[in-house]
Structures are given as C-alpha cells and as structure tokens.
Amino acid sequence: MKGAIHSLAGVALSLALVSTASAQTLSRPTACSTCIGNWYYFDEVATGAAGDWNCGGSSYDGHHGSDFSLIGNNGAIDTGYDIVATAAGTVVAAEDGHFDHCTACGGAGCGSSVGSGYGNHVVINEGSYKVIYGHMRTGSVRVAVGDTVSCGQVIGQIGSSGCTTGAHLHVETRPVGGAYASAFDPFQGGCSPTSPSLWTGQGPYRGLPDATCGAPPPPTCPSGTYAIWTCNAAATERTRCLSGVVSTEACSAGCISMPSGTDDVCATPPPPDCGSLSATYTCTADASARERCSSGMIETDACAAGCVASASGDASCATPPDCGSLAATYACAGDGLSRARCVSGTVEVDDCPAGCVVTAAGEDDLCRAVPDGGVQDASAPDASGPDASAPDASGPDASGGDASAARDADVDGGGSVVMKGGCSCDLAHSAGSKPRLPLLALPFFVLVAFRFRRHPR
Numbered sequence: 367m368k369g370a371i372h373s374l375a376g377v378a379l380s381l382a383l384v385s386t387a388s389a390q391t392l393s394r395p396t397a398c399s400t401c402i403g404n405w406y407y408f409d410e411v412a413t414g415a416a417g418d419w420n421c422g423g424s425s426y427d428g429h430h431g432s433d434f435s436l437i438g439n440n441g442a443i444d445t446g447y448d449i450v451a452t453a454a455g456t457v458v459a460a461e462d463g464h465f466d467h468c469t470a471c472g473g474a475g476c477g478s479s480v481g482s483g484y485g486n487h488v489v490i491n492e493g494s495y496k497v498i499y500g501h502m503r504t505g506s507v508r509v510a511v512g513d514t515v516s517c518g519q520v521i522g523q524i525g526s527s528g529c530t531t532g533a534h535l536h537v538e539t540r541p542v543g544g545a546y547a548s549a550f551d552p553f554q555g556g557c558s559p560t561s562p563s564l565w566t567g568q569g570p571y572r573g574l575p576d577a578t579c580g581a582p583p584p585p586t587c588p589s590g591t592y593a594i595w596t597c598n599a600a601a602t603e604r605t606r607c608l609s610g611v612v613s614t615e616a617c618s619a620g621c622i623s624m625p626s627g628t629d630d631v632c633a634t635p636p637p638p639d640c641g642s643l644s645a646t647y648t649c650t651a652d653a654s655a656r657e658r659c660s661s662g663m664i665e666t667d668a669c670a671a672g673c674v675a676s677a678s679g680d681a682s683c684a685t686p687p688d689c690g691s692l693a694a695t696y697a698c699a700g701d702g703l704s705r706a707r708c709v710s711g712t713v714e715v716d717d718c719p720a721g722c723v724v725t726a727a728g729e730d731d732l733c734r735a736v737p738d739g740g741v742q743d744a745s746a747p748d749a750s751g752p753d754a755s756a757p758d759a760s761g762p763d764a765s766g767g768d769a770s771a772a773r774d775a776d777v778d779g780g781g782s783v784v785m786k787g788g789c790s791c792d793l794a795h796s797a798g799s800k801p802r803l804p805l806l807a808l809p810f811f812v813l814v815a816f817r818f819r820r821h822p823r
C-alpha cells in the first residue's frame with residue numbers, strides 16, 4: 367500500500383547536483399525509532415515510473431517528499447506518535463483541525479484542497495531550506511507561526527490528514543522561498559543528485575535516519591556587509607559583519623572612507639566642549655579664577671585676589687589691595703609715630719616710637735633713634751638722653767626752619783616733632799612737595815600694622 371499520494375502535479379527534475387555542503391543537517395523526524403514500517407522516497411525518475419535515491423522502487427511517480435509510514439496505519443494514530451523538528455528553525459506555517467483518518471486523496475475532509483494536500487501540517491525554516499511536515503494528527507500541532515524551535519522539539523503527531531491513503535509522516539525539503547517544484551531529495555545515493563546527504567546520518571535504506579542533531583551552519587552576513595569596517599552612505603556610521611554578527615559604530619564627526627580592503631574610520635571628534643559652562647564668566651569652585659565658554663573652548667582668568675560672582679552677568683576678579691596714595695619712599699604717619707611706604711602694592715609700616723622725622727621730597731622719612739639705654743616714655747622723657755634737653759635753639763639750622771632741618775628735630779615729651787628754632791610743629795610738611803599721609807589713612811595703618819611684617823629697627 368502506498369503511504370501517500372499527492373495530487374499536485376510533479377515536475378520533472380534533472381539530476382543537477384544539489385549542494386548541501388553548508389546546510390544545517392537533519393535529524394530523525396520521528397520521536398520513535400521502531401514505529402515506522404514503510405518508506406516512500408522522493409521520486410528521482412523524471413517521467414513515467416518511480417525510483418528512489420538508492421535506485422530502488424520505494425517511491426511513487428511524482429512524489430516530492432519522503433514518507434515514513436506508521437506501523438498499524440490509521441489504527442495507530444490515536445496512540446499518538448510524536449513528530450520532531452529535524453533541525454532548529456522558525457515556524458513559517460502551521461495548520462491544524464482537519465480530519466486525520468483519511469484513506470484516500472479525496473472524499474469528505476480529505477484531498478488536495480485540505481491544507482494544500484498536506485492536511486494538518488507545519489513548515490519550518492531551518493536555515494538554507496525549509497521543511498514541510500505533512501498529514502498530522504488532528505489537534506496535535508504544537509507550534510505556531512513565528513515560533514523558534516530547536517532540533518528534536520515535538521511539533522505534532524503522525525496522522526492521515528489531507529491527500530493521503532493512510533497514516534504516515536511526509537517530510538519535504540525545499541529551498542527557502544522555493545515552491546513545490548523546487549523540492550529536493552534529502553537522501554544521498556546512486557540515483558540522487560544530493561551530495562552530501564542532508565541528514566546528519568541518513569541511516570540504512572528503508573530505515574530511519576539517525577536521531578542526531580547537526581551543528582548549526584556557520585552564520586552568514588547580510589548582503590551589503592563586509593568583514594572590514596565600511597561607512598554608510600550618509601557617513602554617519604560604519605558597519606562590519608564578522609561570523610554573521612553585524613556591528614555598527616556611530617561616527618559623530620563623520621565617517622572617512624579608506625582605500626579598498628582597509629577599514630573605514632570614524633573622524634576624530636572635535637575637542638571636548640565646555641560641558642555646563644556658559645558664555646558668561648562664572649567663578650571656579652575655589653574662587654581662584656573665573657571661566658567661560660567661548661566657541662567651544664574654555665577661557666580662564668586667574669583671580670589672584672579671588673573671584674566675585676555676579677547674579678546677572680560676568681563674575682569678576684576682585685581688585686587686589688594697593689597702597690592708595692602711598693609712595694615708594696617712607697612717609698611719616700599723621701601722628702608722627704610710624705612711617706609707611708608702598709612696596710609692590712603692599713604697605714610696609716615701621717613704628718617710630720621715638721618719632722618720625724620728615725625729610726625732603728623723594729627721600730625716606732626717618733624714624734628717630736631711640737635714646738641709648740633709655741626707655742621710651744612719652745610722659746617722662748629721659749633727661750639723661752642726648753636729645754632730652756630742651757630744643758637747641760643754637761643749632762645751625764635754627765634760622766632756616768625748612769623741612770631739611772627736621773632731620774635734627776628733637777622729640778618732646780608728647781612725641782611731637784619739635785623743629786629747630788623752637789617750632790613745636792604740627793607736622794604739616796613745610797616742604798610742600800611731599801604729601802603727608804592723610805589722617806584718614808591712620809586706621810588703615812593701624813590695621814595693616816598687625817598684618818604686615820615689621821622691619822627690623
């Protein structure tokens with residue numbers, strides 16, 4: 367008894383060699399190893415007669431699949447014999463619900479119009495080919511379109527649905543996208559164009575193939591991808607494919623095409639931008655500088671005297687302290703007890719406990735020497751000191767009274783400068799050309815005197 371008859375017209379096949387060298391190999395399509403009792407192979411004879419891959423007659427005219435007939439025929443269907451995927455793949459068609467005890471290709475619920483003649487069936491894309499599993503038992507289909515299946519996974523059970531005369535599994539291999547006419551024999555033999563066998567182990571003639579899953583085929587890369595990095599048309603990224611794995615890198619600064627056979631490269635991006643800096647100056651965290659972003663570059667101003675933030679505009683560098691109107695030469699303070707000068711923007715102050723003596727313009731005013739061995743006592747001048755006596759009216763400059771005479775001025779008990787000639791001077795500078803320290807500057811000196819280094823006497 368023939369296990370199955372397809373009404374679909376067979377198309378003559380030449381014996382052109384079918385290469386399956388890179389294809390994923392097939393494992394036994396049945397879960398059982400002893401439930402199959404008959405075989406009807408792919409018809410390798412072009413016209414008029416039937417012949418199988420082994421040059422035998424175990425086929426029938428125009429058959430485009432391999433039939434594995436169930437021992438016990440339709441009476442064994444309800445026992446439930448599992449069909450398994452011959453390789454890993456993706457389900458591309460699945461159909462169930464048709465009558466599954468057909469005994470002829472035709473009649474109620476049977477025939478070539480039922481599931482395209484395959485009745486209840488599943489089609490799995492298994493790599494470089496697809497496999498049709500036909501004539502399944504009603505309600506046994508276990509997978510749906512889009513499912514990924516593994517090799518050996520149960521997908522349904524053997525039945526007799528569609529165009530068939532009895533219980534069997536029809537296995538049909540086609541190229542992906544190929545029609546019925548393009549189906550090919552998975553068995554290798556003297557009368558088959560297929561080499562090598564599509565089965566991992568095709569087993570003996572009229573026996574079951576090995577239940578051995580094949581290694582997945584080496585992954586292939588999509589067309590238009592290469593093993594070397596290649597810019598896309600917009601030059602915004604580059605792509606390569608290694609062992610079927612596509613990698614893409616964005617090229618923010620553009621992609622540069624290199625000579626053939628060489629990796630294309632991403633252009634070097636511009637220097638880092640200013641981050642969160644704005645175009646307005648802001649103080650650095652330690653207030654030692656201010657910085658802003660200008661044309662993508664950070665501009666920094668050092669602020670030696672600190673940075674002053676602004677709520678509405680640029681932060682500014684604090685003005686460093688200066689000496690005000692102080693000159694580089696010492697000038698006596700208003701109280702005559704110290705002198706000060708400006709050195710590199712810094713006020714230097716000397717205490718003049720014995721009094722300060724104003725000199726000529728452009729020259730340092732002088733601290734009067736403290737009497738040897740004496741203790742300066744403003745309220746009780748040391749009478750023994752050389753200058754303790756009353757102002758010397760007989761001095762050589764007694765008649766002059768100009769500023770230079772102040773070099774010899776004595777200090778009276780109150781600390782005021784007493785000019786030669788008996789003038790108890792108010793310290794107004796008689797020379798007129800040399801500015802005196804304004805009295806307003808006095809508190810400033812009092813402050814800085816505690817902050818700046820005092821000069822050794």
Ligand SMILES: [Zn+2]
Pocket residue numbers: 370371429431432433535536537
């Ligand atoms: Zn068949």
